[in-house]
Amino acid sequence: MTAPQAFPLEPTPIHVPDTVLDDLRTRLAATRPPLDEGNEDWSYGVPAAYLGELVAY
Template sequence: MTAPEPFTLHVPDEVLDDLRARLDRTRLLDDSPRTPPSGMNAAYLRELVDSWKHWDWRSREAWLNRHPQFTAQIDDARVHFAHLRSDRPDVPALLVMHGWPHTFALQLDLADQLPDVHVVVASLPGFAFSSPYADGPMTERRLAASPPRCTAS
């Protein structure tokens, strides 16, 4: 594992403008008469697209950046994580992982409520700001393997 490097999220304005323009151009179809009674429907999809068009990205970005974040090279993936340190240096660390298809961001509210431990909230390889593994698939065994091998000095 390489030494952690500070990470700050900043999505360029051009990217957000492009996303909003593409969402504005989205042509949604009405439900098919054969649509099953469960799952995605046209009304919910319209609501979802509208929420993304009006989402306050800068506010969310600022909230995420209030949590100290880093990246480190672990084996053949660049892994992103938030590291919330306790005021007490002698307390244990707790690793909090997310499930699929979620991201580290959904675990930060929990981490904020744990001031008595050091909390590390990692992004799985291929999620959020972690790169996918360069070689081979992500598996449970691979994620749990230890110790990590350094790829840079």
């Protein structure tokens, strides 16, 4: 049995208007994450600290 062939991934340029990106940044900055007690093991989803780092990026 042979391994399945992976298809080559190639970057695909996209265009997103600056107004859309500005709106997204505004919405992300205004987001208030829920309390995240007891979620260090990701059992309830993405931990708030990790998500906060991702949003800040």
